Each structure stands twice: as structure tokens, then as C-alpha cells.
Amino acid sequence: MRQWLNKLSEKNARRLAISLFTLGLLLLAIALWINFRTQDDGYTLTTYAMGSYVQQTVYGSNSEEAAQAASSAVTKLENLISWRIENSDVARLNQKAGTEFISIDQQTWDVLHTALEVCEASKGAFDVTIAPISWLWNFDEDPRLPQAETIQSLLPEVDYTNVSLLDDGTAALQTHGTAIDLGAVGKGAACDAAVSAYEDSGAERAVVSVGGSVGVYGEKPSGEPWRIALRDPDSEGSLGQLAIPTGFLSTSGSYEKQFTEDGVTYHHILDPDTGYPAESGLVSVTVWSSSGVLSDALSTACFVLGMEDSLPVLEQFQSGAVFITTDHEIYITENLAETFTLDSQTYTLAGTL
Numbered sequence: 417m418r419q420w421l422n423k424l425s426e427k428n429a430r431r432l433a434i435s436l437f438t439l440g441l442l443l444l445a446i447a448l449w450i451n452f453r454t455q456d457d458g459y460t461l462t463t464y465a466m467g468s469y470v471q472q473t474v475y476g477s478n479s480e481e482a483a484q485a486a487s488s489a490v491t492k493l494e495n496l497i498s499w500r501i502e503n504s505d506v507a508r509l510n511q512k513a514g515t516e517f518i519s520i521d522q523q524t525w526d527v528l529h530t531a532l533e534v535c536e537a538s539k540g541a542f543d544v545t546i547a548p549i550s551w552l553w554n555f556d557e558d559p560r561l562p563q564a565e566t567i568q569s570l571l572p573e574v575d576y577t578n579v580s581l582l583d584d585g586t587a588a589l590q591t592h593g594t595a596i597d598l599g600a601v602g603k604g605a606a607c608d609a610a611v612s613a614y615e616d617s618g619a620e621r622a623v624v625s626v627g628g629s630v631g632v633y634g635e636k637p638s639g640e641p642w643r644i645a646l647r648d649p650d651s652e653g654s655l656g657q658l659a660i661p662t663g664f665l666s667t668s669g670s671y672e673k674q675f676t677e678d679g680v681t682y683h684h685i686l687d688p689d690t691g692y693p694a695e696s697g698l699v700s701v702t703v704w705s706s707s708g709v710l711s712d713a714l715s716t717a718c719f720v721l722g723m724e725d726s727l728p729v730l731e732q733f734q735s736g737a738v739f740i741t742t743d744h745e746i747y748i749t750e751n752l753a754e755t756f757t758l759d760s761q762t763y764t765l766a767g768t769l
């Protein structure tokens with residue numbers, strides 16, 4: 417009997433030991449998993465497209481795949497909407513101006529559709545048919561002050577109502593001299609394309625920046641918002657930060673591309689009414705929106721419109737903005753005011769709009 421009892425407890429003890437060992441292994445695995453998750457610094461990838469760096473940080477188990485997919489998506493978009501690329505949708509539209517309707521890719525159609533909404537809402541302060549004038553200034557390659565008469569002769573060609581976009585997926589430019597330049601929305605659209613790629617490839621969360629546009633995707637595990645730094649116009653440092661849970665930010669700044677001739681500085685954000693760089697008392701505008709195309713179109717529109725006239729347009733698209741004036745003052749729309757923290761010593765927070 418005793419022997420039998422000993423045998424039983426030996427058996428139980430062995431079972432207990434095995435159970436404890438398994439539990440220990442399980443706890444170790446959980447600890448390692450938590451550690452891995454909190455230590456996930458993300459996969460970073462920097463590529464070049466649309467004349468800018470495309471910087472991504474993607475989190476999750478398939479982050480590398482998702483980042484590569486996003487990079488390809490941006491290149492694919494560039495091949496559709498850049499006027500510089502032969503046979504892109506926009507190049508074909510420009511080439512066929514004043515002749516016929518052509519079929520365009522759904523992605524090009526979507527970008528044009530949103531862009532045209534902003535053209536209308538801003539009463540042409542943002543105008544996708546700025547090309548004849550932006551080509552003249554040539555800010556991207558060899559900027560120069562054009563002849564005043566040349567600007568005057570080309571200004572009538574700048575008119576977004578010459579763009580026809582039909583529901584059947586075709587588009588046309590109504591007059592021969594019309595041409596499209598989507599330079600003001602390309603980088604925001606690229607952020608949209610990247611975020612769609614994250615969705616499709618099941619990335620956990622990610623942040624992408626293309627030039628002055630940023631898109632965030634997914635939630636941080638802590639539930640904290642994403643902190644995005646805004647550039648100080650006078651330096652490469654940070655002016656301040658916006659804490660956004662979701663969405664897209666685009667900045668249009670006069671400091672991005674400029675040149676000085678005979679003591680006058682000219683920048684690349686043009687007023688379609690005059691054909692000259694917009695003078696609205698602003699150095700930069702950062703716009704937050706639910707889509708990248710929208711934030712990029714609005715940032716250019718708001719720069720041209722100036723602070724006061726921007727407000728109804730921002731409201732129409734449920735967007736918000738940070739305006740930096742030439743007087744070193746910062747104004748923020750009410751919907752973003754709480755999310756902003758100032759880093760700069762040389763700019764002052766002057767008010768909420």
C-alpha cells in the first residue's frame with residue numbers, strides 16, 4: 417500500500433513539475449512577446465519620388481512588405497499624375513488639350529476630382545491649370561523672373577473651368593493653351609497612396625512623409641496621438657508639434673523654393689490672379705485634413721487666400737490649419753488649437769481662429 421502511495425505521489429509530482437515547466441515556458445513567451453511589441457521601433461525606408469524623399473516608418477510583423485508596397489504605390493501614382501513623365505495621364509491630357517476626351521486611370525480621376533473641388537471652393541486661388549505660368553517661372557529647375565508681358569499673355573489660360581471630368585472616367589482640357597500641373601497636390605496624393613497600401617497589406621501602423629506632406633495610419637499601442645513636428649521657417653529646427661490621432665498634414669511654405677533677383681525674393685506659390693508669387697502675409701500654412709490630396713490642395717489654396725479668406729474654405733472641408741505670418745506670429749484654427757505645442761523661441765502664439 418505504501419509503495420503504491422509513493423508511486424502515485426511520484427507520478428503527481430512529475431505531472432506537477434511538467435505543468436509548472438509548461439506554465440513557465442508560456443509566461444516566458446508572453447513576456448518576450450510583450451517586450452517585442454513595446455520594443456518594435458518599426459521598419460524605416462527612405463526612397464525618392466516626386467522630387468522629394470519618401471520617408472516611411474512601418475510597424476507590425478509584415479512592415480517591410482508594407483513599406484515596399486507603399487513605395488511602389490507612390491511610384492505608380494507619379495507615373496500617372498506627373499506632367500513631366502511621358503504618357504502619364506496628365507501629360508496625355510496636356511498634349512491633347514483642345515482636341516478630345518481621353519480615358520484616365522481611376523486614381524488620376526480621384527485626385528483631379530478632389531483638386532477641382534478645392535479650385536472651386538477657393539474661387540481659383542488654387543488652380544490646377546497653373547501650368548503655363550508655373551512652367552514660365554520654372555522653380556524646379558532653373559528659376560527666373562519672366563517678362564511681365566509673357567505672364568499677362570498666358571494668364572487667361574489659367575482657368576480650372578476648362579477642365580472637364582466625366583463620370584465615365586474620361587477627361588479633357590477644353591482649350592488648346594490649357595495645361596495641368598498637379599505639383600501642389602502630388603505629395604499629399606502620394607501619402608494617400610501609401611496609406612492605402614498599408615491598409616491592403618495589413619500593416620499595424622505607419623507614418624509616411626513625402627516632402628511637406630505627412631500621413632499617419634493606425635493607432636499607437638499606448639493610444640497616444642502621433643506627434644508631427646512643423647518646420648521652423650527660419651531653420652531646419654522644429655517650430656512646434658501637432659498631436660494628431662489620424663489624418664494628413666501638408667505644409668506650403670514660401671521658403672521651400674525661392675530665388676532673389678535685383679534684391680527681390682520670389683517664391684513658388686503663385687497667385688493665379690496675378691501670375692506672381694502670392695503675397696498674403698504668410699510664410700507658411702499647414703493644413704490637417706482627412707485625405708492627403710485635400711490637405712495638400714488646401715495648404716496651397718490657404719497660402720494664396722491668406723488667413724481670413726481661408727477660414728470658410730477650411731470649414732467647408734472639415735479641416736484645420738496652422739498659419740505662420742511674415743510677422744513671426746502663429747495662428748491656429750480652433751479645432752487644432754489644443755493639439756499644438758510650441759518649440760520655437762522666435763515665433764509667438766498669437767491667437768486662435
Ligand code: ADP
Nearest residue numbers: 541542543546550599600668672684685686716
Ligand atoms: P510644395 O510643392 O513645396 O509642396 P505646394 O504644395 O504649395 O508646395 O505646391 C506648390 C507647387 O504647386 C508649385 O511648385 C507649382 O507647381 C504649383 N502651384 C503654384 N501655385 C499654385 C496655385 N495657386 N494653384 C495650384 N498649383 C500651384
Ligand code: MG
Nearest residue numbers: 600712713716
Ligand atoms: Mg500643396
